[in-house]
Amino acid sequence: MPTPLIVRFLGAFDRRGWQFAALFAALTLVAVPVMHLVVPSGSPLHLSTHFVTLTGKILCYAIVAVAMDLIWGYAGILSLGHGLFFALGGYAFGMYLMRQIGRDGSYQSDLPDFMVFLDWKDMPWFWAGSDSFIWAVLVVLTVPALIAFVFGYFAFRSRIRGVYFSIITQALTYAAMLLFFRNETGFGGNNGFTDFKRILGFSITAPETRVVLFALSAMALLATLLLARYLVASRFGRVLTAIRDAESRVMFLGYQPLWYKLFVWTLSAMLCAIAGALYVPQVGIINPSEMSVGNSIEIAIWVAVGGRGTLIGPLIGAFLVNLAKSWFTVSFPEYWLFFLGAMFVVATLYLPQGVVGLWLKLRARAARAENPVSPATKGARA
Numbered sequence: 594m595p596t597p598l599i600v601r602f603l604g605a606f607d608r609r610g611w612q613f614a615a616l617f618a619a620l621t622l623v624a625v626p627v628m629h630l631v632v633p634s635g636s637p638l639h640l641s642t643h644f645v646t647l648t649g650k651i652l653c654y655a656i657v658a659v660a661m662d663l664i665w666g667y668a669g670i671l672s673l674g675h676g677l678f679f680a681l682g683g684y685a686f687g688m689y690l691m692r693q694i695g696r697d698g699s700y701q702s703d704l705p706d707f708m709v710f711l712d713w714k715d716m717p718w719f720w721a722g723s724d725s726f727i728w729a730v731l732v733v734l735t736v737p738a739l740i741a742f743v744f745g746y747f748a749f750r751s752r753i754r755g756v757y758f759s760i761i762t763q764a765l766t767y768a769a770m771l772l773f774f775r776n777e778t779g780f781g782g783n784n785g786f787t788d789f790k791r792i793l794g795f796s797i798t799a800p801e802t803r804v805v806l807f808a809l810s811a812m813a814l815l816a817t818l819l820l821a822r823y824l825v826a827s828r829f830g831r832v833l834t835a836i837r838d839a840e841s842r843v844m845f846l847g848y849q850p851l852w853y854k855l856f857v858w859t860l861s862a863m864l865c866a867i868a869g870a871l872y873v874p875q876v877g878i879i880n881p882s883e884m885s886v887g888n889s890i891e892i893a894i895w896v897a898v899g900g901r902g903t904l905i906g907p908l909i910g911a912f913l914v915n916l917a918k919s920w921f922t923v924s925f926p927e928y929w930l931f932f933l934g935a936m937f938v939v940a941t942l943y944l945p946q947g948v949v950g951l952w953l954k955l956r957a958r959a960a961r962a963e964n965p966v967s968p969a970t971k972g973a974r975a
Contacts, residue, residue, distance in 0.1 A: 682866025785880025900947025
């Protein structure tokens with residue numbers, strides 16, 4: 594018999610939710626791989642390498658958006674520094690990918706090319722074990738989570754909230770970016786990590802490898818959505834939203850908000866790090882620009898445009914904004930930032946619940962139009 598935990602997990606989703614999960618899995622695990630690997634390149638049904646890579650990248654962004662929604666939409670914690678955890682996950686896995694280059698680099702050395710160029714003789718101590726895939730995965734999961742836990746503990750214990758918390762997270766991310774830009778830190782300076790060759794012995798540019806990375810990103814997003822839905826539908830989620838709406842009242846009732854906020858904050862950072870680790874082998878580069886303040890603000894825009902506090906909204910927002918970005922930066926690159934700012938202003942002023950909220954309002958209006966309430970019925974209800 595299933596355990597009570599599994600029963601509660603399965604009960605957190607309705608039939609439509611499980612239908613969406615099944616359809617999403619079928620598309621990403623079956624349809625996309627077949628249309629990319631099996632369908633001939635000349636066929637209109639063929640999916641190009643660019644499509645697979647771009648969609649895989651946006652899937653990673655969607656994980657970050659859902660992670661951001663957990664803390665902002667449900668806990669009321671607006672972070673303007675989540676790009677830090679995304680980049681840390683990318684750097685942690687990028688170290689493994691750099692070690693996998695081996696002597697195939699430009700300098701044919703056991704050291705990464707940037708270390709040879711900077712005349713380093715030995716590998717730094719924190720690179721120890723980076724040639725192990727298991728070790729890389731452990732670092733991706735633990736280092737960003739540990740940093741988030743320590744930072745969050747002192748911030749939440751001091752009851753820093755609102756715009757002050759947002760500014761501090763922004764400052765933390767900016768400081769980390771400046772640190773990683775320095776060559777002596779051992780992370781490639783402003784160039785970062787690139788020119789990856791292999792992952793687990795397989796060519797990182799092979800079509801089969803790209804499809805596997807795409808499928809892993811899709812499954813990570815689906816797992817993130819399922820976990821987030823379970824959390825927000827549970828007693829933990831109800832306490833979390835209560836903390837968001839009236840933290841003082843929650844404390845009066847005997848709850849300790851610190852540990853609720855700290856848990857969801859650390860979990861959100863870990864999810865961002867996983868997304869970063871999946872992002873790097875697909876795009877082929879990681880550098881300190883991923884920690885820029887603009888990138889972290891853009892994450893908040895994805896959530897605001899899609900609809901915070903809805904889970905599915907941030908996913909939609911990540912796809913809408915990044916697909917628009919891909920088109921604008923090619924067709925009208927000089928106007929992209931203006932368009933991004935306009936989207937955020939419109940969402941804030943006219944769509945406070947984002948695209949999902951607009952769709953729900955339109956659906957409710959259509960339902961009222963189909964079933965108008967007559968005056969007699971209104972009087973009977975009164």
